[in-house]
Amino acid sequence: MEHKPVVLVEGLHKRFGAAHVLRGIDLAVESSRVVCVIGPSGSGKSTLLRCMAFLDRYDEGRVFIEGRLLGYREVDGRRVPDSDRNIDSVRSVIGMVFQHYNLWPHKTALGNVTEALRVVKRLSRREAEAIGMETLAKVGMEEKANAYPARLSGGQQQRNAIARALAMRPHVMYFDEPTSALDPELVGEVLEVMQELAGEGMTMVVVTHEMGFAAHVADEVVFMDEGEVIERGSPDDVFKRPRSERLREFLDTWRARTI
Amino acid sequence: MSFDIDIMFRYGPLLLSGLWTTVHVCALASLLAVAAGLGVSVLYGLPMRPVKLLCRAYIEVMRGTPILTLLFILYYGGPSFGLTLDAELVGIIGLGLYGGGYFAEIFRAGFESIPAGQLEAARMLGIPRRLVVARIQIPQMLTLIIPPSTNQVIILVKESALLSIITVAELTKNTTQMVNETFAVVEPYVAVALLYWLLIEGIALTGGALERRFGYAS
Amino acid sequence: MDFSGVISNHYGAFLAGAGMTVTVSVVSIAAGMFLGLWLSFGLISRNRPIRLPSAAYRSFWRGTPILVQLLIIFYLLPEIGLDVPPVAAAMIALTMNTAAFQAEIFRGGLLSIRPGQVEAARMLGIGMPAIRVRILIPQMMRLVLPALVNETISILKNSSLISVIAVTELMRTSQQVVSVTYRPLEAYTVAALIYLAMNLVLARAGAWFERRYAAAR
Ligand SMILES: Nc1ncnc2c1ncn2[C@@H]1O[C@H](COP(=O)(O)OP(=O)(O)OP(=O)(O)O)[C@@H](O)[C@H]1O
Numbered sequence: 001m002e003h004k005p006v007v008l009v010e011g012l013h014k015r016f017g018a019a020h021v022l023r024g025i026d027l028a029v030e031s032s033r034v035v036c037v038i039g040p041s042g043s044g045k046s047t048l049l050r051c052m053a054f055l056d057r058y059d060e061g062r063v064f065i066e067g068r069l070l071g072y073r074e075v076d077g078r079r080v081p082d083s084d085r086n087i088d089s090v091r092s093v094i095g096m097v098f099q100h101y102n103l104w105p106h107k108t109a110l111g112n113v114t115e116a117l118r119v120v121k122r123l124s125r126r127e128a129e130a131i132g133m134e135t136l137a138k139v140g141m142e143e144k145a146n147a148y149p150a151r152l153s154g155g156q157q158q159r160n161a162i163a164r165a166l167a168m169r170p171h172v173m174y175f176d177e178p179t180s181a182l183d184p185e186l187v188g189e190v191l192e193v194m195q196e197l198a199g200e201g202m203t204m205v206v207v208t209h210e211m212g213f214a215a216h217v218a219d220e221v222v223f224m225d226e227g228e229v230i231e232r233g234s235p236d237d238v239f240k241r242p243r244s245e246r247l248r249e250f251l252d253t254w255r256a257r258t259i
Numbered sequence: 260m261s262f263d264i265d266i267m268f269r270y271g272p273l274l275l276s277g278l279w280t281t282v283h284v285c286a287l288a289s290l291l292a293v294a295a296g297l298g299v300s301v302l303y304g305l306p307m308r309p310v311k312l313l314c315r316a317y318i319e320v321m322r323g324t325p326i327l328t329l330l331f332i333l334y335y336g337g338p339s340f341g342l343t344l345d346a347e348l349v350g351i352i353g354l355g356l357y358g359g360g361y362f363a364e365i366f367r368a369g370f371e372s373i374p375a376g377q378l379e380a381a382r383m384l385g386i387p388r389r390l391v392v393a394r395i396q397i398p399q400m401l402t403l404i405i406p407p408s409t410n411q412v413i414i415l416v417k418e419s420a421l422l423s424i425i426t427v428a429e430l431t432k433n434t435t436q437m438v439n440e441t442f443a444v445v446e447p448y449v450a451v452a453l454l455y456w457l458l459i460e461g462i463a464l465t466g467g468a469l470e471r472r473f474g475y476a477s
Numbered sequence: 478m479d480f481s482g483v484i485s486n487h488y489g490a491f492l493a494g495a496g497m498t499v500t501v502s503v504v505s506i507a508a509g510m511f512l513g514l515w516l517s518f519g520l521i522s523r524n525r526p527i528r529l530p531s532a533a534y535r536s537f538w539r540g541t542p543i544l545v546q547l548l549i550i551f552y553l554l555p556e557i558g559l560d561v562p563p564v565a566a567a568m569i570a571l572t573m574n575t576a577a578f579q580a581e582i583f584r585g586g587l588l589s590i591r592p593g594q595v596e597a598a599r600m601l602g603i604g605m606p607a608i609r610v611r612i613l614i615p616q617m618m619r620l621v622l623p624a625l626v627n628e629t630i631s632i633l634k635n636s637s638l639i640s641v642i643a644v645t646e647l648m649r650t651s652q653q654v655v656s657v658t659y660r661p662l663e664a665y666t667v668a669a670l671i672y673l674a675m676n677l678v679l680a681r682a683g684a685w686f687e688r689r690y691a692a693a694r
């Protein structure tokens with residue numbers, strides 16, 4: 001059988017008007033591996049993740065999800081934008097967690113989780129709620145199932161959002177700074193859930209400023225600056241033996257800030 | 260449907276004279292509405308309960324009844340209490356009183372947006388109440404009140420079409436006259452819609468300019 | 478003055494007129510809501526061929542007097558071979574008018590919903606129609622409820638001018654009462670009070686709903 005990474009990114013470029021935000025990114029995420037993306041603010045981490053989900057359309061290069069091209073179709077060697085249906089189908093294996101949770105405020109914690117099960121997977125209310133409760137239990141939220149997002153703490157909201165993505169049984173989870181909108185004392189509960197997921201073998205791409213998490217959980221750490229991958233390697237390589245000046249500077253600033 | 264440009268030339272002057280009536284009636288009615296609204300909103304701010312209640316009643320009645328009933332009461336009912344007015348004057352007074360109810364709410368929101376501390380500071384300096392309104396409150400309120408005021412004048416212009424029903428020879432009335440005399444419907448109605456639309460866009464643009472001139476980001 | 482005479486001899490007519498006023502207003506508001514929802518998505522569409530006609534529609538129906546709109550519908554529909562009774566013409570005009578105002582209200586509500594919520598739904602594979610119906614519209618409705626109540630009051634008041642095309646609603650009823658009693662002051666004042674009462678009830682109901690929704694959040 002031909003081997004395929006879950007996510008494969010080749011020569012990705014993205015421009016916002018004149019700003020060249022991604023300048024040729026290559027990335028392969030193998031099954032059950034955790035890749036953490038770090039880098040200074042504005043380096044293009046979120047944009048990379050959003051292009052890998054086709055929430056932002058990329059200009060050049062290709063993104064494959066389990067071997068299927070995301071966002072475009074190739075017709076006679078030229079590429080044309082794909083239909084919404086095909087895009088939905090390719091990305092149905094991706095679960096995404098956002099910095100600001102993006103919960104739907106008019107639905108309860110359980111309602112947020114069951115919504116897609118109902119309208120996308122067309123499950124009955126009972127089936128959807130059974131899966132919903134199970135998934136909420138997994139993130140320690142079963143007691144808050146009937147609470148609206150406005151009544152939840154930030155940490156609870158983010159765990160709710162993780163459950164919402166997990167309930168669809170994704171093959172890979174994307175996290176875009178899932179803890180950076182949280183009060184410091186709430187960061188731990190979210191990281192714990194993520195660590196547990198990694199332990200169960202979930203494939204994950206995590207954009208984060210939590211160097212401790214990256215050092216402990218990542219299989220590979222990718223350091224980005226100004227739209228390029230500057231360094232990549234095992235957490236030990238990247239954190240203990242930085243080769244480039246830019247990474248050294250970045251790590252120094254980070255250490256200075258945490259002390 | 261076809262468009263006869265010739266009758267447009269013949270009836271152009273009639274429509275334009277109607278437009279002029281609409282403009283000057285609306286201008287006077289707007290002035291009256293602003294004055295009534297300002298007066299009522301200032302009275303509303305006084306610490307006297309009966310005055311407050313009266314102001315509230317005025318605002319609710321104006322905002323809760325159609326302008327058409329108000330015009331009919333003044334025009335047809337007026338003579339019952341010895342008030343026989345020319346239709347145009349009824350129009351100006353009716354639109355003015357009606358708009359006053361809305362302007363009162365706009366000004367009230369404006370006054371309430373100014374922190375009480377500023378007024379106390381002015382009082383401690385001995386600045387008379389009248390000058391506090393004119394020199395401290397109104398200038399600050401402008402940012403807040405220019406957009407809804409523009410909108411209110413636009414509404415007033417649109418309501419003024421109803422004066423045709425009480426026989427004021429304004430734009431809509433003259434248009435229906437043209438319809439009755441020529442039996443054409445397309446040309447007059449396209450023309451009248453366009454004229455109102457231009458008038459209203461003009462007011463919106465003016466309002467935008469005033470906003471830029473007097474408003475300040477706060 | 479003779480209020481009691483006007484009321485006691487004609488209260489049935491006033492009630493029937495008020496009933497017509499309510500019917501026309503309710504139908505127009507409901508149909509206008511349906512049209513206005515479509516239009517509001519047109520107004521925020523990224524697709525120019527959808528956005529520009531939506532904006533043009535809004536510009537005409539918000540930028541001309543409702544009386545002129547009513548006359549245009551009433552006299553132009555027969556021109557293109559559509560003969561409709563006055564009540565229908567009245568409802569069409571009020572519907573098309575309120576659709577433009579409601580669309581603008583909805584547009585404001587939609588813009589205040591953070592785009593991340595739509596992205597989250599897209600990532601779960603929820604299609605745009607379901608996103609509109611299940612995520613955007615329910616939230617937006619709560620936000621715009623006060624504005625919607627004001628629009629309803631405004632339509633209820635504006636429905637008075639369909640009396641000019643001979644629809645026997647409250648205003649025309651009072652004109653008919655005047656023609657037999659010669660008591661314009663009394664009859665028109667009664668009409669005004671009925672409008673006022675209906676609008677006060679509407680405003681109260683709106684405030685009640687708003688409090689209820691605020692508590693549910
Ligand atoms: N929608 C957009 N339109 C224009 N420019 C954008 C847009 N989104 C991002 N950018 C620009 O792209 C660059 C990369 O932004 P991005 O959000 O990917 O950075 P980031 O690495 O995630 O930063 P942070 O750590 O602050 O989240 C920035 O310069 C940003 O201003």
Ligand SMILES: [Mg+2]
Nearest residue numbers: 045046047177
């Ligand atoms: Mg980011």
